[in-house]
Amino acid sequence: MIAFKLAYKNLIGAGLRTLLIVFVLSLAYVLIIYMNGIYQGWDRQARIETIAWEVAEGQYWQSEYDPYDAMTLTDAHAPVPAALEASASEGKAVPILITQATIYPEGRMMGAMLKGIDTRQKILSIPTNILDPDSEEITAIVGTRLAKSAGLEIGDYLLVRWRDVHGTFDASDVKIAGIFKTAVPAVDQGQVWIPLTTLQKLTGMPGEASLVVVDKSPGEGVTISGWDFKGHDFLFKALEEMIKTKTVGGSVFYLIILALALLAIFDTQVLSIFRRQREIGTYIAMGMTRKQVVGIFTVEGGMHAILAVMLGALYGFPLLLWTTKTGIKMPEGTDDFGMAAAEHMYPYYSLALIIGTIVLVMIATTIVSYMPSRKISKMNPNDAIRGKII
Amino acid sequence: MKNGSIITIESLIKSFPIGGGEFTALNGISLNFEKGEFSGIVGPSGSGKTTLLNILGSLDSPTKGQTIVLGTASDQMSPRVAAMLRKKHIGFIFQTYNLMPVYTVFENVEFPLLLLKTPAAERKKAVLEALEWVGLTDKIKSKPPQLSGGESQRVAIARAMVKKPDLVLADEPTANLDAENSHHILQTMEKLNKELQTTFVFATHDEKVIGYLRRIIRLEDGKVVSDENIKK
Numbered sequence: 001m002i003a004f005k006l007a008y009k010n011l012i013g014a015g016l017r018t019l020l021i022v023f024v025l026s027l028a029y030v031l032i033i034y035m036n037g038i039y040q041g042w043d044r045q046a047r048i049e050t051i052a053w054e055v056a057e058g059q060y061w062q063s064e065y066d067p068y069d070a071m072t073l074t075d076a077h078a079p080v081p082a083a084l085e086a087s088a089s090e091g092k093a094v095p096i097l098i099t100q101a102t103i104y105p106e107g108r109m110m111g112a113m114l115k116g117i118d119t120r121q122k123i124l125s126i127p128t129n130i131l132d133p134d135s136e137e138i139t140a141i142v143g144t145r146l147a148k149s150a151g152l153e154i155g156d157y158l159l160v161r162w163r164d165v166h167g168t169f170d171a172s173d174v175k176i177a178g179i180f181k182t183a184v185p186a187v188d189q190g191q192v193w194i195p196l197t198t199l200q201k202l203t204g205m206p207g208e209a210s211l212v213v214v215d216k217s218p219g220e221g222v223t224i225s226g227w228d229f230k231g232h233d234f235l236f237k238a239l240e241e242m243i244k245t246k247t248v249g250g251s252v253f254y255l256i257i258l259a260l261a262l263l264a265i266f267d268t269q270v271l272s273i274f275r276r277q278r279e280i281g282t283y284i285a286m287g288m289t290r291k292q293v294v295g296i297f298t299v300e301g302g303m304h305a306i307l308a309v310m311l312g313a314l315y316g317f318p319l320l321l322w323t324t325k326t327g328i329k330m331p332e333g334t335d336d337f338g339m340a341a342a343e344h345m346y347p348y349y350s351l352a353l354i355i356g357t358i359v360l361v362m363i364a365t366t367i368v369s370y371m372p373s374r375k376i377s378k379m380n381p382n383d384a385i386r387g388k389i390i
Numbered sequence: 391m392k393n394g395s396i397i398t399i400e401s402l403i404k405s406f407p408i409g410g411g412e413f414t415a416l417n418g419i420s421l422n423f424e425k426g427e428f429s430g431i432v433g434p435s436g437s438g439k440t441t442l443l444n445i446l447g448s449l450d451s452p453t454k455g456q457t458i459v460l461g462t463a464s465d466q467m468s469p470r471v472a473a474m475l476r477k478k479h480i481g482f483i484f485q486t487y488n489l490m491p492v493y494t495v496f497e498n499v500e501f502p503l504l505l506l507k508t509p510a511a512e513r514k515k516a517v518l519e520a521l522e523w524v525g526l527t528d529k530i531k532s533k534p535p536q537l538s539g540g541e542s543q544r545v546a547i548a549r550a551m552v553k554k555p556d557l558v559l560a561d562e563p564t565a566n567l568d569a570e571n572s573h574h575i576l577q578t579m580e581k582l583n584k585e586l587q588t589t590f591v592f593a594t595h596d597e598k599v600i601g602y603l604r605r606i607i608r609l610e611d612g613k614v615v616s617d618e619n620i621k622k
């Protein structure tokens with residue numbers, strides 16, 4: 001208790017120096033929380049969006065299907081298993097058939113994926129209700145990214161060429177019935193969505209699909225032969241990797257700020273132990289043990305972290321709260337990384353993040369405060385009293 | 391140990407390592423201090439006064455010989471025991487005052503009682519009483535940088551006396567003070583010595599201090615050359 005009171009008095013007594021250190025340290029707190037909040041928010045948002053638009057609670061992949069190898073697509077189709085077909089009829093599973101295609105917008109040629117999606121589906125946000133499987137024309141929907149890069153508008157016709165089950169080329173105009181806006185580039189860039197039954201007809205693969213999106217993951221041990229279930233663990237692996245890389249990159253910035261603050265504290269400690277030898281000697285003469293005196297100085301240095309929490313909370317709390325309300329505008333092209341990114345990113349500051357940061361900074365501060373203080377236990381009190389050391 | 395004696399020193403030798411060899415600062419000192427003494431160790435610079443005083447205050451330990459300070463022998467004096475002894479029974483007064491600059495006068499004087507975990511109400515009473523002894527009740531809220539040298543040393547006396555120790559050790563307490571202030575603080579200490587029966591041991595070469603002493607121990611080159619009681 002004495003240690004805290006004394007530390008507080010000494011810090012306040014040091015005035016501007018304390019204020020500066022505390023400010024820089026508070027900046028470190030706020031930045032660490034802010035930056036990690038962004039990544040956590042991004043991660044959360046990307047997951048939520050990806051779940052809503054692309055993966056739901058998981059996907060059954062036809063065993064040949066491999067999204068990273070376009071060559072496999074030719075063989076990656078099979079009749080939708082009966083169990084999945086049953087839930088598909090209730091809209092709780094979404095069979096999707098995928099075939100490689102070439103599109104010819106404005107006379108240009110672009111590679112694309114032609115995807116047939118079950119229009120009865122109720123679990124993905126893709127507005128499949130716009131698609132009409134019974135129409136004479138082939139109705140298609142695309143995302144805003146493709147619409148922009150291919151110069152498409154609602155009502156436009158787009159020439160699409162694909163191969164059927166025998167490898168024979170075929171081509172037709174599709175009518176753009178709708179353009180949707182999504183944060184998930186995977187369902188947008190280079191993706192042309194048409195009704196499942198239509199694509200099955202066009203390719204000669206009736207009743208078949210390449211993958212089936214489902215609204216709940218199967219229990220342990222439930223398998224469907226010829227189909228592999230891919231859960232969130234698998235589907236988000238790439239996302240996690242990407243977030244991790246970005247987090248590491250972003251942390252360099254605040255680690256420098258933190259290091260600066262810690263260095264300043266270390267320096268202050270060394271200086272104050274040197275300048276306050278007399279005080280140290282006096283404490284010992286008054287009956288404190290060296291350990292207690294080391295304790296006083298350690299608490300004093302560590303208290304920077306406590307004051308910084310208060311100062312940081314003072315401006316950081318409203319600031320961070322504000323960013324969760326308004327979000328942060330993402331720079332153009334952020335989603336070119338292939339990561340789901342809305343125009344506005346809402347940071348997410350978890351309690352664990354805040355407490356973790358505070359604990360981390362406090363431990364670091366205490367360590368750099370303790371290291372120079374250990375010198376006290378080697379001081380000769382007689383010399384210290386007279387300020388004779390060095 | 392004689393009845394009423396609070397410090398006994400026998401054949402004390404204190405040497406410091408310097409360079410390759412040793413320097414003997416105190417060389418075969420035997421002394422006895424009794425309760426209520428107002429005594430001083432007097433001698434030229436470098437004669438070993440401070441070294442002796444620090445051993446009396448258990449801030450330092452003898453190289454050879456025995457000391458018994460307030461009933462604790464030097465060979466049983468662990469750092470913890472020594473700290474406890476100083477905390478409870480010994481007050482120090484320094485040439486340079488050594489007040490804590492960020493604390494008010496009140497808080498400086500209160501500090502030894504905080505170490506002793508004295509309850510707040512009792513603390514306040516004792517601090518005010520100690521400040522009354524030294525005549526500084528009007529400065530309780532001041533901080534050391536705002537005080538004159540004489541006032542600072544009076545605060546230091548109050549700080550040393552507030553726990554009513556058995557022994558007060560004062561190393562050149564007047565060295566930074568003018569004549570008037572020196573006499574003032576010496577009179578204060580003399581009064582406290584009489585009222586509270588506190589034992590005072592000074593280390594000094596100041597004639598003004600010597601004039602107040604009732605026992606003068608003269609030290610030269612680490613040896614006691616004379617030890618006389620003065621009738622007053």
Ligand SMILES: Nc1ncnc2c1ncn2[C@@H]1O[C@H](COP(=O)(O)OP(=O)(O)OP(=O)(O)O)[C@@H](O)[C@H]1O
Pocket residue numbers: 406407408413415433434435436437438439440441442593595
């Ligand atoms: N820690 C130490 N290491 C080496 N020598 C020391 C140490 N402390 C004291 N000495 C030496 O011991 C001798 C006595 O020192 P001390 O400080 O006791 O003298 P003093 O009588 O108090 O002198 P002054 O009147 O100048 O204060 C001096 O020669 C000093 O240099």
Ligand SMILES: [Mg+2]
Pocket residue numbers: 439440441561593
């Ligand atoms: Mg001296």
